[in-house]
Amino acid sequence: MSWFNVDKKGLAKLMEGRSKSFVLCELLQNAWDEATSRVDVTVAPVEGSRSVQITVEDDNPEGFQDITHAYTLFAESVKKSDAEKRGRFNMGEKLVLALAKRAYIETTKGTVEFNEHGRVESRCKRDAGSVVSVEIPMTRAEMNEVIDAAYRVIVPHSVRTFVNGQEIPCRKAVTEFECTLPTLVSNEEGVLKPTTRKTLVRIHEPVSDETPMLYEMGIPVVETGDKYHVDVQQKVPLNMDRDNVPSAYLRAIRVAVLNATYDKITKDDAATTWVKEACSDERAAPEAVKKAITERFGANAVAYDPSDPEANKRAMADGRPVIYGGNLSGDEWRNARKAGVLPPAGEVTPSPKPYADGGRPVNVIPESEWTPGMRRVVAFAKDVAREILGCDVNVQIAREFGWNYNATYGDRELTFNLMRVGHKFFDNGISDEVIDLVIHEYGHHYSNDHLSREYYDALTMLGAKMTRLALTKPELFR
Numbered sequence: 001m002s003w004f005n006v007d008k009k010g011l012a013k014l015m016e017g018r019s020k021s022f023v024l025c026e027l028l029q030n031a032w033d034e035a036t037s038r039v040d041v042t043v044a045p046v047e048g049s050r051s052v053q054i055t056v057e058d059d060n061p062e063g064f065q066d067i068t069h070a071y072t073l074f075a076e077s078v079k080k081s082d083a084e085k086r087g088r089f090n091m092g093e094k095l096v097l098a099l100a101k102r103a104y105i106e107t108t109k110g111t112v113e114f115n116e117h118g119r120v121e122s123r124c125k126r127d128a129g130s131v132v133s134v135e136i137p138m139t140r141a142e143m144n145e146v147i148d149a150a151y152r153v154i155v156p157h158s159v160r161t162f163v164n165g166q167e168i169p170c171r172k173a174v175t176e177f178e179c180t181l182p183t184l185v186s187n188e189e190g191v192l193k194p195t196t197r198k199t200l201v202r203i204h205e206p207v208s209d210e211t212p213m214l215y216e217m218g219i220p221v222v223e224t225g226d227k228y229h230v231d232v233q234q235k236v237p238l239n240m241d242r243d244n245v246p247s248a249y250l251r252a253i254r255v256a257v258l259n260a261t262y263d264k265i266t267k268d269d270a271a272t273t274w275v276k277e278a279c280s281d282e283r284a285a286p287e288a289v290k291k292a293i294t295e296r297f298g299a300n301a302v303a304y305d306p307s308d309p310e311a312n313k314r315a316m317a318d319g320r321p322v323i324y325g326g327n328l329s330g331d332e333w334r335n336a337r338k339a340g341v342l343p344p345a346g347e348v349t350p351s352p353k354p355y356a357d358g359g360r361p362v363n364v365i366p367e368s369e370w371t372p373g374m375r376r377v378v379a380f381a382k383d384v385a386r387e388i389l390g391c392d393v394n395v396q397i398a399r400e401f402g403w404n405y406n407a408t409y410g411d412r413e414l415t416f417n418l419m420r421v422g423h424k425f426f427d428n429g430i431s432d433e434v435i436d437l438v439i440h441e442y443g444h445h446y447s448n449d450h451l452s453r454e455y456y457d458a459l460t461m462l463g464a465k466m467t468r469l470a471l472t473k474p475e476l477f478r
């Protein structure tokens with residue numbers, strides 16, 4: 001005596017919320033799982049009733065291996081051990097039967113009929129192929145959903161598939177690639193075990209208004225909303241409702257798809273969830289991350305550099321997008337660094353740092369070697385400092401070949417660089433050039449950052465003080 005009874009009505013009610021398109025998917029799935037070269041589906045209203053007859057016929061020579069599986073829930077599906085077959089639960093066809101008022105299954109081993117009185121088996125056999133036919137109460141709208149579902153499948157290359165006499169067109173893949181993905185295969189005891197396995201993955205462009213979906217060998221599983229339909233050519237780790245996968249699986253798919261299609265990523269794609277998720281993953285190829293980040297932010301973008309505030313402003317002034325910490329997740333930043341994109345602004349547009357390596361001017365010219373012009377300019381700089389900065393400044397002249405600067409200022413020390421300004425600078429008295437450079441350097445008394453408000457406020461303030469000084473003590477300028 002068996003432990004369980006199944007309440008058909010109760011089971012049907014559990015299916016209530018689902019789209020009737022699952023009926024077509026389950027029956028197609030079973031036909032495609034066999035050595036079939038042609039499948040014919042008919043979907044037609046039943047005259048004088050509110051039911052629809054759905055029939056799926058295939059030409060698999062052997063037909064059903066065991067006809068009792070047609071009505072035994074959770075019998076051991078022979079397909080469990082084969083990663084390239086879709087069936088595993090031995091449940092799908094029974095869920096379809098649960099919805100039916102009447103049904104029949106004709107096979108090479110015999111025929112089973114289901115009607116209001118129950119199940120009747122007969123010895124009537126087909127020579128080849130199987131027919132599964134179900135009469136299910138449904139509305140016209142639901143019937144159309146079933147027919148539409150037929151056009152959403154991705155027909156395997158080896159099986160021509162027809163719906164109401166019309167062939168479902170084969171879809172041409174944008175690309176296909178091999179990769180290792182989680183799957184399920186039964187062990188010797190018939191227990192389905194998670195494992196990983198190399199498989200072919202086909203990428204298709206969605207047609208018209210289709211939402212991109214994940215497919216298991218041509219049968220739609222779940223809408224992803226990503227860029228492409230992704231058709232995995234082996235068992236996908238499905239829930240029992242066959243309408244979802246674990247989020248870790250979807251992530252693995254997204255990484256694999258990005259790695260295989262990054263050359264087709266556009267700026268819009270680059271900001272979508274699936275690309276961002278793939279770019280956060282350790283398995284993302286550096287060149288894929290590079291392409292996605294470059295599309296998203298621009299080829300000349302730099303990372304905000306807190307260690308060099310002026311460098312960020314210099315980058316912006318150069319028209320480079322400056323990307324802040326919060327624009328990317330921590331994992332995306334890690335991958336971006338690995339891929340060599342988004343270098344810190346301090347590396348690309350560094351602020352001037354004459355004293356960067358703890359350096360000081362080395363080749364300082366001793367006072368004894370100063371020319372009269374040098375003495376004059378140095379005296380001016382010192383006098384002016386006292387007047388407009390309100391402090392004494394040590395002024396020196398150096399020969400620094402390595403410096404790209406005319407002068408530097410820091411810690412109340414001003415250094416003119418003879419290698420840049422040249423002797424003429426000192427020989428022309430208190431020229432505009434001298435006043436200009438002194439104001440520029442003394443601005444650094446207030447801020448090192450050329451592009452900061454502090455700095456430019458200081459410059460105008462020093463300009464004002466310098467003017468006042470020229471009026472009150474013109475002799476300093478002669």
Ligand SMILES: Nc1ncnc2c1ncn2[C@@H]1O[C@H](COP(=O)(O)OP(=O)(O)OP(=O)(O)O)[C@@H](O)[C@H]1O
Binds near residue numbers: 029034060094
């Ligand atoms: N068209 C068919 N040709 C041959 N055998 C079939 C066909 N349809 C169903 N079967 C057999 O009936 C069994 C029951 O099908 P059912 O869809 O319930 O389970 P399954 O495909 O094994 O697993 P799943 O529940 O995951 O779909 C199948 O395992 C298969 O052996």
Ligand SMILES: [Mg+2]
Binds near residue numbers: 026029087091092093
């Ligand atoms: Mg099945």
